[in-house]
Amino acid sequence: MTEQRTPPRRGRGRRPAAEVRAEVLAATGHLLLREGLKAVTFDRVAREAGSSKVTLYKWWPSPGALAAEAYFAQSEPVLAFPDTGDIRADLISQLTAFVRWLTEEGAATPVSELVGAAQTDPDVARAWTEEYARPRRELARMRLRAAQQQGQLPEDADLDVIVDQLWGACYHRLLVLKVPFDQTLVPRLVDQALYGAARGA
Amino acid sequence: MTEQRTPPRRGRGRRPAAEVRAEVLAATGHLLLREGLKAVTFDRVAREAGSSKVTLYKWWPSPGALAAEAYFAQSEPVLAFPDTGDIRADLISQLTAFVRWLTEEGAATPVSELVGAAQTDPDVARAWTEEYARPRRELARMRLRAAQQQGQLPEDADLDVIVDQLWGACYHRLLVLKVPFDQTLVPRLVDQALYGAARGA
Numbered sequence: 366m367t368e369q370r371t372p373p374r375r376g377r378g379r380r381p382a383a384e385v386r387a388e389v390l391a392a393t394g395h396l397l398l399r400e401g402l403k404a405v406t407f408d409r410v411a412r413e414a415g416s417s418k419v420t421l422y423k424w425w426p427s428p429g430a431l432a433a434e435a436y437f438a439q440s441e442p443v444l445a446f447p448d449t450g451d452i453r454a455d456l457i458s459q460l461t462a463f464v465r466w467l468t469e470e471g472a473a474t475p476v477s478e479l480v481g482a483a484q485t486d487p488d489v490a491r492a493w494t495e496e497y498a499r500p501r502r503e504l505a506r507m508r509l510r511a512a513q514q515q516g517q518l519p520e521d522a523d524l525d526v527i528v529d530q531l532w533g534a535c536y537h538r539l540l541v542l543k544v545p546f547d548q549t550l551v552p553r554l555v556d557q558a559l560y561g562a563a564r565g566a
Numbered sequence: 567m568t569e570q571r572t573p574p575r576r577g578r579g580r581r582p583a584a585e586v587r588a589e590v591l592a593a594t595g596h597l598l599l600r601e602g603l604k605a606v607t608f609d610r611v612a613r614e615a616g617s618s619k620v621t622l623y624k625w626w627p628s629p630g631a632l633a634a635e636a637y638f639a640q641s642e643p644v645l646a647f648p649d650t651g652d653i654r655a656d657l658i659s660q661l662t663a664f665v666r667w668l669t670e671e672g673a674a675t676p677v678s679e680l681v682g683a684a685q686t687d688p689d690v691a692r693a694w695t696e697e698y699a700r701p702r703r704e705l706a707r708m709r710l711r712a713a714q715q716q717g718q719l720p721e722d723a724d725l726d727v728i729v730d731q732l733w734g735a736c737y738h739r740l741l742v743l744k745v746p747f748d749q750t751l752v753p754r755l756v757d758q759a760l761y762g763a764a765r766g767a
Contacts, residue, residue, distance in 0.1 A: 452764075480742060481685025484678040494744045502743060522763040523754045526735065530758060533738025534730035541681060541737050542703060543695045553724045554731075561762030562728050563653075565720040 387438075389414045389421065389431070394439030397432050398471045402478035405432045426488045433479055433492035437500065440466065446504055452512035453555060459508075460531060460551045468547055473539060480540055502528050518559075530558045588639075590615045590622065590632070595640030598633050599672045603679035606633045627689045634680055634693035638701065641667065647705055653713035654756060660709075661732060661752045669748055674740060681741055703729050719760075731759045 380388075392414035396404050405428045407421045425431040443466050447455045467473045479497075483490040502525070509524040518524075534554055538546045581589075593615035597605050606629045608622045626632040644667050648656045668674040680698075684691040703726070710725040719725075735755050739747045 477685040481682045483744070484682025484741065490744060498743050499745075517767055518764055519766040522767075523758060526751075526754050526758050527763050529735035529738045529755070530731040530763075533742065534727065534734045536738055536742050537730045537734025540685065540741060541734065542699050543684070543691060544700075550727075553727050557724060557727050557762075558731060558758065559762050559764040561758075561760050561765060562723040562731075563719055563760040564762060564765075566718055566723075 385414075385416050385420065386424065389416050389424075390435045390438045393431055393435035397435055397475045398439065401474050402429070402432055402482065405429075405435075407431075425492075427486070429479070429482050429486055429489035430492035430496075432475070433483075433489060434496040436472075436475060436479060437497040440472065440497075443470070444501065446508040448508060448511060450515065452509070452515075452517045453559060455508065456531065456555045456559075457551055460535070460555065461548045463532065464535060464546070464548045464551055467535070467539060468545075477540060480536075501532075505532070527558055531555065586615075586617050586621065587625065590617050590625075591636045591639045594632055594636035598636055598676045599640065602675050603630070603633055603683065606630075606636075608632075626693075628687070630680070630683050630687055630690035631693035631697075633676070634684075634690060635697040637673075637676060637680060638698040641673065641698075644671070645702065645705075647709040649709060649712060651716065653710070653716075653718045654760060656709065657732065657756045657760075658752055661736070661755065662749045664733065665736060665747070665749045665752055668736070668740060669746075678741060681737075702733075706733070728759055732756065 389410060393405055393410050396409065396413060407418050407428055410416075410428070410431065411418045411421060421431065425434070443462055444459065447458050449455055467476065479489065479493050483493040505528045506524050509518060509522075509527055512518045513520065513522065513524070518527075531554055535546070535550075538544050538550075590611060594606055594611050597610065597614060608619050608629055611617075611629070611632065612619045612622060622632065626635070644663055645660065648659050650656055668677065680690065680694050684694040706729045707725050710719060710723075710728055713719045714721065714723065714725070719728075732755055736747070736751075739745050739751075
């Protein structure tokens, strides 16, 4: 936990904490997407971000917790929720971005590793659920609530079930079945969630 | 890998392989549900099942792979698919049994641990997907296909998406969101999957 190596940017003088934090999260996010969860150690992150290990230990209880928060920061711009007023179209855009992020932009492995670690490591579980999974569910709920207010979803629709049946369906293939899938799945997911598998029967 | 301890049932003489296999799977299943994945070691299973470790090493590549197969055997009677001719009612029965199995009968922890381990351990991943998750999906598909033939689901319904939106939704709460849920969730899951969240809007 001592600073044995001079951090590369030390010469620039003391940086504000928010700036250091953002740089640490960005460096961790890159490391995670490029090399996976096992590359995220405090040693390696301190080196890549030019920060001290003491700072990392002060801010995060474990490298896994840091990785979960970095994953949220890294994915946030990719996973924004559009609101064009058409809930079907907007869900298709957002879920297409999510599936491509997983399958084409390298997120499938770190996500699997983080959720995997969250099953037995309480620090990773806390960071993953509190810094990523539940805040993202809240963003999805907000978009679905707006659709409800515009009359595109009925008052008694269970919005959490919609979240489970869209994003949860993708996680099911990724983590439980471990079968390949791509963005062509998305319109079927959205249409069956919104209009029902039994429509027309 | 040597037999240092005399297995307790050795005195009964050589048992047929199928019988030994069934006893090993039953002993492992009980151990897994009672004490979790970390209790499943070849030492412990050999002791509980009265079999030799050599046998275990011969039949399973790792304790995790044995645990996954034991979980399938243990859960099979609980998770049978009824066919009363009413797909909505039958899905509600089966999913209620599945949710109670997870939340009241102790399966939530070993399932989480197995899926967690499957994200980084290739032997567990292979055993979990090949011995449990995909065979179970095939059983669900068979029941859904029968409903299709009876005209309760349209010809163009994507049966795999229904599987993702029912069982996958439960796994989403268990593994990704890590929020508590119970069997009262099931009718909403089934109704939104079959009839759509947007019906009536």
